[in-house]
Amino acid sequence: MPESWLDIAPDSPFGLHNLPYGVFSEPGDPGPRTGVAVGAHVLDLGAAARAAGSPFADAVSGPSLDGLLAAGRPVWEQVRATVLRWLTDPAREEGVRPHLIGRDRVRMHMPFTVGDYVDFYSSEHHATNVGRIFRPDSAPLTPNWKHLPIGYHGRAGTVVPSGAPVVRPCGQRKGPDDPAPVFGPSRRLDIEAEVGFVVGAPSRRGGRVPVGGFADHVFGAFLVNDWSARDLQAWEYVPLGPFLGKSFATSVSPWVVPLQALEAARVEPPVRDPEPLEYLRDAKDEPWGLDLALEVRINGHVVARPPFAQMYWTPAQQLAHMTVNGASVRTGDMYASGTVSGPEPGQRGCLLEMTWGGREPLKLPDGSERAFLEDGDTVAISATAPGPEGSVIGFGEVTGSVRPAEE
Ligand SMILES: O=C(O)/C=C/C(=O)CC(=O)CC(=O)O
Numbered sequence: 001m002p003e004s005w006l007d008i009a010p011d012s013p014f015g016l017h018n019l020p021y022g023v024f025s026e027p028g029d030p031g032p033r034t035g036v037a038v039g040a041h042v043l044d045l046g047a048a049a050r051a052a053g054s055p056f057a058d059a060v061s062g063p064s065l066d067g068l069l070a071a072g073r074p075v076w077e078q079v080r081a082t083v084l085r086w087l088t089d090p091a092r093e094e095g096v097r098p099h100l101i102g103r104d105r106v107r108m109h110m111p112f113t114v115g116d117y118v119d120f121y122s123s124e125h126h127a128t129n130v131g132r133i134f135r136p137d138s139a140p141l142t143p144n145w146k147h148l149p150i151g152y153h154g155r156a157g158t159v160v161p162s163g164a165p166v167v168r169p170c171g172q173r174k175g176p177d178d179p180a181p182v183f184g185p186s187r188r189l190d191i192e193a194e195v196g197f198v199v200g201a202p203s204r205r206g207g208r209v210p211v212g213g214f215a216d217h218v219f220g221a222f223l224v225n226d227w228s229a230r231d232l233q234a235w236e237y238v239p240l241g242p243f244l245g246k247s248f249a250t251s252v253s254p255w256v257v258p259l260q261a262l263e264a265a266r267v268e269p270p271v272r273d274p275e276p277l278e279y280l281r282d283a284k285d286e287p288w289g290l291d292l293a294l295e296v297r298i299n300g301h302v303v304a305r306p307p308f309a310q311m312y313w314t315p316a317q318q319l320a321h322m323t324v325n326g327a328s329v330r331t332g333d334m335y336a337s338g339t340v341s342g343p344e345p346g347q348r349g350c351l352l353e354m355t356w357g358g359r360e361p362l363k364l365p366d367g368s369e370r371a372f373l374e375d376g377d378t379v380a381i382s383a384t385a386p387g388p389e390g391s392v393i394g395f396g397e398v399t400g401s402v403r404p405a406e407e
Pocket residue numbers: 119120121122123126130131134192194226228237242246337338339
């Protein structure tokens with residue numbers, strides 16, 4: 001990789017190997033714009049592309065990534081290669097430097113218009129733990145679990161950008177010893193640390209996206225916090241699955257890391273036994289396990305380090321499964337991996353597991369204890385992945401604070 005004329009710290013999570021896309025504004029701006037994070041800066045992509053007369057200027061000049069997502073893989077590759085050239089060719093410095101803004105000056109926004117939203121359940125460790133906690137008298141994994149990536153359709157309209165406050169939801173709950181359900185603020189508000197994927201190029205209704213078609217359709221990855229009210233969920237979910245316990249808010253991180261930046265993070269997924277049906281088999285020599293290291297913090301204290309590489313079903317299999325019945329995907333459709341949990345106690349991606357259903361509260365270094373979230377708590381989920389040449393690919397973080405219920 002050639003050097004940049006821009007001063008970028010060698011260990012920056014936003015070095016030249018990453019170049020994630022997001023939507024930002026500066027104080028006093030008329031509206032948000034598309035940017036690329038580089039070192040301590042954001043490159044105003046639309047302005048730089050217009051100044052350079054780039055053929056893709058229109059696609060990157062909107063107030064969201066929607067135009068870029070819809071443009072398709074050849075354009076994604078062209079934009080990335082062009083930005084890299086701009087940042088490394090000394091002859092380009094004069095034209096590009098005016099379009100760099102300090103990242104500490106900008107506010108980040110929702111990166112794209114969310115179409116449909118699907119949430120999976122693809123960590124074997126998470127599913128096993130949740131099964132044990134919610135259904136102690138049954139086998140922890142349901143009979144279908146190792147044959148298909150289980151998922152449900154979520155509420156796209158309540159996907160919110162990182163930093164948006166999360167109001168504690170109200171709803172029905174009924175504990176095992178309660179004679180009747182009661183209504184009120186959730187007492188078991190939880191998080192779920194997940195990785196999200198956004199579709200760029202749509203697929204045809206009636207067609208299927210094979211496992212090998214993942215990178216032609218999916219633009220990139222980001223972080224997701226699927227806030228969950230466990231008491232509402234436990235009462236409502238039989239037999240149709242999560243509903244109001246998860247539909248009140250889902251937070252996403254502002255930077256979308258393009259799949260091209262994750263080449264060095266690709267790893268073989270765990271061995272699948274039994275072997276899945278043909279349409280779910282990994283494409284030969286094209287593994288889509290991803291070695292992302294997540295970190296979950298509550299009020300600044302690290303409470304978990306979930307490993308994404310351990311996920312049983314890959315995002316390529318999830319997309320293949322989501323479309324195998326002929327259901328199409330559209331630009332802006334997003335899907336989340338499911339809670340990321342590893343085999344160790346310190347690797348669990350939600351409080352339900354970390355505290356084993358609330359029975360073993362966490363002790364935070366500030367002396368307080370948490371079974372579930374309290375009003376005022378701030379949760380941040382971050383992640384990094386290995387990049388080429390020893391570099392680090394940063395995802396930034398998704399954060400949100402809990403506001404009291406509106407009763
Ligand atoms: O097994 C259950 O009943 C509950 C599962 C979930 O909480 C669903 C979910 O959001 C999936 C996930 O994030 O892994």
